[in-house]
Amino acid sequence: MASKQTLNYKVHTLAGEATSETSITLSVQDTNPKYLLHRAIVAQNNGLRQGTSSCKTRSEVRGGGKKPWKQKGTGNARSGSSNSPLWKGGGVAFGPQPRSYAKKMNTKEWRLALNTALQSRFDKTVVVEDFSNSIKNPKTKNAVEVLSKITNIADNSSKTLIILSDVNDNVNLSLRNLSNVTLLRSNTLNIRDILLANKIIITDKALQNIQEVYSE
Known part of the structure; x- marks a missing residue:
């Protein structure tokens, strides 16, 4: 059974100070959410399989x-x-013969699973102001210095997911060399990366974009 839940976040500056608050309302699965998330992960993993063995x-x-x-x-x-x-x-x-491993999952069901995944990572999520303009050059060192004030992304033992409303070249080139950092646009989220992340950094603009794209 699904229900509406409102998640309240504090918006932090790049200095780590909480300046304002924002919220997002999502439809989440109340009963047996692990079953729904498992089906979504299996469907996503199967979609990555080529199925070309012959x-x-x-x-x-x-x-x-x-x-x-x-x-x-x-x-x-x-x-x-x-x-x-x-x-x-x-x-x-x-x-073995060439085949498709894809599993069908309804759009509403997948969206419910995504919202449930976001809700389950509420305590691991940090909302910050947009920092795209703070990274002037495509340099990994500069990006690490900017984001290290929020969380220790240089720690290879933990995975960090960064969600932005729009990804420019400087941000993309600066973060792609970090093996423990995954960068996603807010309109192309996936459940697997959300559940695997130890820390989620999301901008306030991306949070509002998620509300527009994935809410019912």
């Missing part, structure tokens, strides 16, 4: 048209083709 069957292996030896009189077991899976160089029996 083996040739006995009908696809080249050759094998001639009967290796006559049916009777040789003392050998009868054989009709060298393409048999029993032969070296023959086809593969029940081998």
Whole structure:
């Protein structure tokens, strides 16, 4: 069963001071939310699988048209083709074939799972003012200095998710070298990155964009 929940956040400056408050209202799953999140994660992970593994069957292996030896009189077991899976160089029996691993999930159901994931990470989320203009050059050191006032993103043992309403080149180039930092736009969120993050940094503009895009 879904219900409306309002999440209240304090908006922090880059100096770490809380200057104002903002809120977002989301529809979240109350009963058995782990089941819903599990289905969403399985659907997302399956969508990443290529499904291109392929083996040739006995009908696809080249050759094998001639009967290796006559049916009777040789003392050998009868054989009709060298393409048999029993032969070296023959086809593969029940081998993998190209397929799609995609699992269907309704849009409303996926959106409910996303909102529930955001609600579950409420205590791990920090809302800050937009800092895109604070990073003047595409330099990782500058980005780390700006964001280290909010959280220790240089700690490789923890994963940080940064959600922005718009990503410019300076921010993208500055953060892409950090293996423990994931950068997402607020209109292209995914549940897996939200649940894997130890800390979520989101700007106030991105929070309002989430309310517009993902709320019902």
